[in-house]
Amino acid sequence: MSTDPFNSNSYIAFDGSSIRDLIINKLNQGQVFTDQNYQGSNISALIDVISYTFSTLLYYLNKTSSESMFSEAQIYENMNRIVKLLNYNPKGKITQTLAYSITTDTRLTPGNYIIPRYSYVNIGGTSFSFNKDIIFTNSADGTISTQNKTTDFFLYQGKFQEYPSYNATGSNNEVLYLSLGDTTYLDNFNIFVYVKPKNTGIWEQWNQTQNLFLNKSTDKVFSVRYNPNKNYEIIFGDDINGKKLTTDDTVQVYYLQINPTSPTVGTNALKDLSIVLYNNITYNNIKTDVFPQNGTYLTRNLLNLVLLDNEYPSSPYESEESVDDIRKNAPKNFSYQQRLVTTNDFQTYIESNFDNIISDVYVANNDDYLKGHIKYLYNIGINAPQSDNTVLYNQIKFANSCNFNNVYVYLSPINDSQKYVNSSQKELILSEIEDQKVLTSQIVPIDPVYMAFDFYVKSSTSSPTVSDLGYNKLKVYKKSNSRRSSSGISADIINLISSTFSKKNVSFGKRINISELATNIASIDGIDKIQTYRSDTEEYVDGLSLIAWNETYPDLDVDVYNQSLQLEYFQYPYFNNISNLISRIEIIETSGVIQITDF
Numbered sequence: 166m167s168t169d170p171f172n173s174n175s176y177i178a179f180d181g182s183s184i185r186d187l188i189i190n191k192l193n194q195g196q197v198f199t200d201q202n203y204q205g206s207n208i209s210a211l212i213d214v215i216s217y218t219f220s221t222l223l224y225y226l227n228k229t230s231s232e233s234m235f236s237e238a239q240i241y242e243n244m245n246r247i248v249k250l251l252n253y254n255p256k257g258k259i260t261q262t263l264a265y266s267i268t269t270d271t272r273l274t275p276g277n278y279i280i281p282r283y284s285y286v287n288i289g290g291t292s293f294s295f296n297k298d299i300i301f302t303n304s305a306d307g308t309i310s311t312q313n314k315t316t317d318f319f320l321y322q323g324k325f326q327e328y329p330s331y332n333a334t335g336s337n338n339e340v341l342y343l344s345l346g347d348t349t350y351l352d353n354f355n356i357f358v359y360v361k362p363k364n365t366g367i368w369e370q371w372n373q374t375q376n377l378f379l380n381k382s383t384d385k386v387f388s389v390r391y392n393p394n395k396n397y398e399i400i401f402g403d404d405i406n407g408k409k410l411t412t413d414d415t416v417q418v419y420y421l422q423i424n425p426t427s428p429t430v431g432t433n434a435l436k437d438l439s440i441v442l443y444n445n446i447t448y449n450n451i452k453t454d455v456f457p458q459n460g461t462y463l464t465r466n467l468l469n470l471v472l473l474d475n476e477y478p479s480s481p482y483e484s485e486e487s488v489d490d491i492r493k494n495a496p497k498n499f500s501y502q503q504r505l506v507t508t509n510d511f512q513t514y515i516e517s518n519f520d521n522i523i524s525d526v527y528v529a530n531n532d533d534y535l536k537g538h539i540k541y542l543y544n545i546g547i548n549a550p551q552s553d554n555t556v557l558y559n560q561i562k563f564a565n566s567c568n569f570n571n572v573y574v575y576l577s578p579i580n581d582s583q584k585y586v587n588s589s590q591k592e593l594i595l596s597e598i599e600d601q602k603v604l605t606s607q608i609v610p611i612d613p614v615y616m617a618f619d620f621y622v623k624s625s626t627s628s629p630t631v632s633d634l635g636y637n638k639l640k641v642y643k644k645s646n647s648r649r650s651s652s653g654i655s656a657d658i659i660n661l662i663s664s665t666f667s668k669k670n671v672s673f674g675k676r677i678n679i680s681e682l683a684t685n686i687a688s689i690d691g692i693d694k695i696q697t698y699r700s701d702t703e704e705y706v707d708g709l710s711l712i713a714w715n716e717t718y719p720d721l722d723v724d725v726y727n728q729s730l731q732l733e734y735f736q737y738p739y740f741n742n743i744s745n746l747i748s749r750i751e752i753i754e755t756s757g758v759i760q761i762t763d764f
Contacts, residue, residue: 180223185216235492242393244488249390252376253495257353257391259483259521260423261322263293263475264589265435267301267309270470275305277460280471281452283325283419283443288434291427293320293479294443296355300460318589320435321355322479323423325443335412337403338377343420344396351397353485355421358387358399359451363413368454377407384408391485417447425482431582435473442468477583480590483521505602511572514601515594520579522590527575527673527734534573538614538735545721571607575673577737585612613673613737614715618666620749621712622699623725629712631719634741636701638749639709641686642693649691651752657689659746666740674734679726683709693755713738 189212192201200206238244245255278301285294299318301311311318331341343351358371374386377400386407390398399418402408410416442465452462463471486494494517501510508528515526529537542550576586576594586594591610598608620637623629641654664670665682686709687695697710706727713730715722732738740746 180220182216184219185212188212188216235495238492239488241395241488244491245391245393248491248495251495251499253491253498254375254389255391255486255491256517257395257397257485258350258423258425259354260352260421261293261427261429261479261482262521262590263320263322263430263435263479264477264587265318265320265473265475267299267311267318268472268474269303269309270472273303273467273470275303277302278467278471279456279460279462280440280468281443281462282456283448284440284468285324285443286320286435286438286440286473288430288438291322291424291430292324293322293430293435294325294421296321296325296357296421298456319593321352321421321423322427322482323352323355323421325355325419326422327445327447328418328420330447331416331418333401333410333412333414333416335410335414337409339401339410341399341401341416341418342396343399343418350423350425352421352423353391356389356397356399357419359417359419359455360385360410361415361417363411363415368417368451370455371401374407377402380407382406382408395485417451419448423482425484427482429479429481429580430475431478432476433474434478435475438473440468440471440473477587478580480521480579505598505606508572511574511598511602511608514598515574515576518597519594522579522594523576523586524579524668525577525672525737529573529575529734531571531573533734534571537733538573538611541614541733541735545715545718547718547721570605571609572602573609573611575611575613575735575737577613577668577673579668581668584615586610611735614717614733614735616713616732616736616738617716617741618677618711618713618738619741620697620710621725622697622702622704622706622710624699624702624704626702629723629725631712631714631723633699633701634712636699637712638698638700638751640696640698640705640751640753642695642753642755644691644693645755647691651754654689654691654752655747655750658686658750659743661685661689662740662746663743666738666743671738673737674732675738677711677713677726677730677732677738679709679711679730680728683727698751 189201192198192208198208200208201212203209235244235247238247248255280295280299280301282295282298285292296319299311301309303309328343333339343356345351356373358373359368360371361368369385371385371387374380374384374388377386377388380386380402382402382404384402384407386402388400388407390400392398397420401410440463442463456462494513497509497513498517501507501513505511505514508530511528512526515523515528519526539550574594576591578584578586578590595608595610602608619634620639621629621634622637624633627633639658641658643649643651643654662682683695686692694707695709696705696707698705708727710725710727712723712725714724
C-alpha cells in the first residue's frame with residue numbers, strides 16, 4: 166500500500182487550516198526556513214494565501230462535482246448554464262395580463278386615433294400598461310373599429326421604464342446586460358429594443374427572436390436570455406445570424422417593471438379610469454422615427470375621452486422557472502426544435518409559454534378528435550355534433566371551413582372565476598403558434614366539456630337526474646371520544662374535496678378516484694364513518710357516492726359512481742357549487758356506550 170499522503174483521495178482530508186499546518190510542518194522538517202512559525206512574516210502570509218486558496222477551490226469542487234450533471238443539479242446558476250448547451254432559455258417572471266375593450270366618449274370627433282404604447286392605467290395603485298400602439302377608427306355614429314388584432318388588446322401589470330442608453334462597440338454577438346439590482350423585477354416577455362445607427366441617425370425598432378441562428382444576416386433582431394444571475398442579457402447578431410451592431414450605434418431599451426406582490430384585479434376594474442400618457446424626450450424622438458403615422462396620437466386630454474372596460478379578471482402572476490421546472494421543460498423544448506409538428510410539440514409549447522393563462526391543455530389531431538369528441542356527442546344523442554355551441558363557435562371564429570387537417574387545442578383557463586379561455590387569450594396563443602407550426606395545419610381552440618360532480622344516492626325507483634341534487638348530502642359520523650368541533654371536521658372535508666378538484670390537481674382526461682377520496686375523508690381526525698344519504702327516499706350508501714354529468718347536456722350524459730371514473734381526453738372535472746359545500750355536509754354526534762364485562 167502506498168504511504169504517499171498525496172494520493173488521489175487525500176484532498177478530502179484537508180481544509181484551509183489543516184493544509185496550512187501541513188505546509189508549516191514540512192518546512193520545519195526541512196530545517197531550511199524558520200519564518201513560517203512567525204505570524205506576520207512574508208513566508209507566513211504566502212502560506213495563508215496558498216492554504217485558503219486551496220480551501221476555496223475545494224469548496225467549489227464539492228459544490229460542482231454533482232452540479233455538472235443535468236439530472237442531479239440543484240443550484241439554479243448551474244442548471245441555467247447546463248441548459249444553455251441545449252439552447253434552452255429559462256423563463257423569468259411573467260406579469261399579470263388583462264384583456265380589455267375600447268369605447269369612446271361622444272366628444273371625440275370622428276377619425277383615426279392611436280393610443281401610444283407604454284401608456285398605462287392605474288387601478289387602485291396597481292399600474293397596467295399598453296405594450297403596443299393601439300390604432301382605432303372613431304366613426305361619426307360613435308362605433309369603434311380597430312386595425313389591431315384581438316391579440317393586441319391586453320394590458321400588462323407594471324410600468325415601462327427606460328434603461329440608460331448604450332453605445333455599441335461593434336463586436337460580434339454583442340451583449341447588453343440589464344443589471345437592475347435584486348429588488349427590481351422585469352416581465353419576461355416585455356423587453357423592447359430600438360437602435361439609432363450612427364450612419365443614419367434615424368431610430369429603428371429591432372424585433373426579438375427566439376433563436377438568432379434562425380435569422381438572416383440582414384434581420385434586425387436580438388435575443389434575450391435570463392442568465393444564471395437572474396438578470397437579462399440582450400444579444401445581437403454577427404452579420405451571419407442576425408444583423409450586427411456597428412461601432413457607436415445607440416441602443417435604447419424599454420422594459421416593463423412589475424410588482425410580483427400586486428393582487429389580481431376583478432371584472433370591470435378599468436371602468437371610469439383614465440389612461441396616463443408615457444412621455445420623455447428619447448421616447449418622443451423614437452416615436453417620430455418609428456411609430457405609425459396613419460392616425461392621430463392621442464394627447465393627454467384626448468386620452469380622457471377613451472373608455473376602457475374588462476369583462477374578465479386579470480391572469481395571475483407567474484414566478485420564474487425553478488430548477489425542477491427547467492429539468493422538466495428543457496428536454497421537451499429541445500425535442501421540438503422550435504418547430505411544431507406532433508401533438509406533443511404543440512402541447513409542450515403551449516404549456517411552457519402560456520402557463521399564466523391556462524391551467525391545462527390537451528392537443529388532439531383530426532383523427533382523435535373525430536373518434537373521441539365527435540363520437541361522444543353522437544353517442545349521447547346529439548345528431549349534429551358539428552353544430553354544438555362550443556364546437557361551432559370556435560370553428561367559425563378561429564378556423565376556416567376545412568375539417569381534414571386541423572389540430573384541436575383544448576384549453577382550460579387558470580382563473581377560477583373564468584369558465585373558458587376568452588377570445589383574446591385564444592388569439593394570443595394562436596398568433597404565437599402561427600410562425601412555428603406546420604404550414605398546412607389549422608389550429609382550432611376548443612373549450613372543455615365540463616363534467617360536474619356532487620353527492621348523490623341512486624334511487625331504486627328512478628334514474629339519476631340533477632333535478633334531485635337537493636335531496637342528497639354527505640353524512641359524517643363523529644367519533645364518540647373525539648374532542649374536535651364539528652365545524653373543524655367540516656372545514657377539513659371541504660378543504661380535502663376542494664384540493665382534489667382544484668385546477669392544480671385536475672386535468673383533461675383525469676381519473677377521478679372516488680373510493681380513494683372516501684378513504685381520505687374517513688381518515689380525517691374525529692370521523693368514525695361517512696355515508697351518502699338521500700332524504701326523499703331515505704336511502705343511503707356507505708362511503709362516498711357521486712353523480713357526474715355533462716354540464717351542457719345534463720339529461721344526456723349523467724350517471725352515479727362510487728369507485729372511480731376515467732374521463733375522456735376532452736372532459737374536465739369540477740365539484741358542483743363548491744362554495745356552498747358546507748350546506749351539504751351533516752356532522753352527526755354519536756354518544757358513547759360503556760359496556761361492563763364480568764371476569
